[in-house]
Amino acid sequence: MKEKNEPYRQDVAFIDRDKELADLRLFVDKRPSEILFIHGPKSSGKTTLLYKFLGQIQKEQRLDVKFMDLRETFTNVYDDFLKTFFRIEIQGEKKESRASNINIGFFKIDASVEKKILEKRADPFKVMKAEFLELTRQGIKPILIIDELQALDKIYLENDKERQLITALFNFFVAMTKQAHLAHIIIASSDGYFLNTVYNDSKLKKCSRYYKVDYLAKKDVMEWLLNLEKYSKIKAYRLTEEDAEKIWDTVGGSMWEIQDILTELFENPIDEVLHLYKKKIKGMIEYNIGADMEKEKVLHVFLKQETARLRDFISQGIAPAEIDPLLQNLVRNNILYFDPTEAVYYPQGKSYQWGIKLYFESIEQYK
Ligand SMILES: Nc1ncnc2c1ncn2[C@@H]1O[C@H](COP(=O)(O)OP(=O)(O)OP(=O)(O)O)[C@@H](O)[C@H]1O
Ligand SMILES: [Mg+2]
Numbered sequence: 001m002k003e004k005n006e007p008y009r010q011d012v013a014f015i016d017r018d019k020e021l022a023d024l025r026l027f028v029d030k031r032p033s034e035i036l037f038i039h040g041p042k043s044s045g046k047t048t049l050l051y052k053f054l055g056q057i058q059k060e061q062r063l064d065v066k067f068m069d070l071r072e073t074f075t076n077v078y079d080d081f082l083k084t085f086f087r088i089e090i091q092g093e094k095k096e097s098r099a100s101n102i103n104i105g106f107f108k109i110d111a112s113v114e115k116k117i118l119e120k121r122a123d124p125f126k127v128m129k130a131e132f133l134e135l136t137r138q139g140i141k142p143i144l145i146i147d148e149l150q151a152l153d154k155i156y157l158e159n160d161k162e163r164q165l166i167t168a169l170f171n172f173f174v175a176m177t178k179q180a181h182l183a184h185i186i187i188a189s190s191d192g193y194f195l196n197t198v199y200n201d202s203k204l205k206k207c208s209r210y211y212k213v214d215y216l217a218k219k220d221v222m223e224w225l226l227n228l229e230k231y232s233k234i235k236a237y238r239l240t241e242e243d244a245e246k247i248w249d250t251v252g253g254s255m256w257e258i259q260d261i262l263t264e265l266f267e268n269p270i271d272e273v274l275h276l277y278k279k280k281i282k283g284m285i286e287y288n289i290g291a292d293m294e295k296e297k298v299l300h301v302f303l304k305q306e307t308a309r310l311r312d313f314i315s316q317g318i319a320p321a322e323i324d325p326l327l328q329n330l331v332r333n334n335i336l337y338f339d340p341t342e343a344v345y346y347p348q349g350k351s352y353q354w355g356i357k358l359y360f361e362s363i364e365q366y367k
Helices: 018-029 046-057 076-084 111-118 124-137 163-179 190-201 218-225 228-232 241-251 255-264 270-289 293-304 312-314 320-332 350-366
Strands: 035-039 063-069 086-088 107-109 141-147 184-188 208-212 336-339 343-346
Touching: 018 046, 035 046, 035 163, 035 270, 046 141, 046 184, 046 228, 063 190, 063 255, 076 086, 076 111, 076 241, 086 111, 107 124, 107 190, 111 124, 111 241, 124 141, 124 163, 124 320, 141 255, 163 336, 190 320, 190 336, 218 228, 218 241, 218 255, 218 343, 241 270, 255 270, 270 293, 270 350, 293 312, 293 320, 293 350, 320 336, 320 343, 343 350
Parallel strands: 035 184, 035 208, 063 141, 086 107, 141 184
Antiparallel strands: 336 343
């Protein structure tokens, strides 16, 4: 009978994010005065956190939450942006997102305004501002959350082909937060490089705040792994403290990787699983380096240190002019993470540190 109710032998866990949720709450309880950038390494749980937060606040009467998940939306031309942000509201219609009972917000317009916007006879920024003003007049706080904002990169304005949409949007966000205090703007992206470029290009200094969502801390990972039934609904096996330590040592607090390993453990012994996992990441590093010896030099830096600044790469003998495209490639391929607040680079999690270590050890063997 039980199996009927529980069709899966492993569930998606959600481990403590109380601090982050409380911090987001504080942010929206304060009068809007800056843009909030949520950043953090690949798969650090930014989107999950935002959906959780959305679930907490969306039922509140005095809040209007618009949540744009741009990864779910095909956006590569200006018209896609318009169609994503503006929609005619159909009475009673609920737009379901990937988590149930969550409405994806958009700017509600009527048919005549939609026509004008699509024909580029109405200014979309004015339409957005008008809605924020109206909500504020009614005593409702508008909150705009945009996930995967980099999807709007390289889209140009319809009436000004020289000007990027993203720059216009940021100027608008600054006007709505720092200047008019009308709406909360929360933006998430795992592309720290992109955020940094936008930050510098749009003269956003002192208009925005960065908030890092990182992998789980060791105590939370141990709590999870030692209570698999509670968090992951796994009944088929249990882990000892020593097993949990081994997993932490291999992937740290990277939740996606932990879940992956937990799945493997149904069928295979832990030492074999972890050994193969490290080998797999080493293979990914090797594939990414290919024949690019300059890239190899960049990664070599992380054999001796966990994080690195630009000057650390220069002291390895990489020409300054070559560094930027190399780092950009490694960041965009999710090998390295760039933390825009501290301007430091580091491998995306512990498993990548292992991959780098094993890669260089394997080269040593050839020498
Ligand atoms: N608090 C958590 N506890 C356990 N697992 C989590 C938690 N948050 C996220 N995860 C898991 O980690 C994985 C990645 O989460 P998510 O997509 O939210 O990360 P992200 O930071 O938005 O990733 P990306 O960098 O690709 O945008 C998912 O499989 C998710 O289920
Ligand atoms: Mg995400």
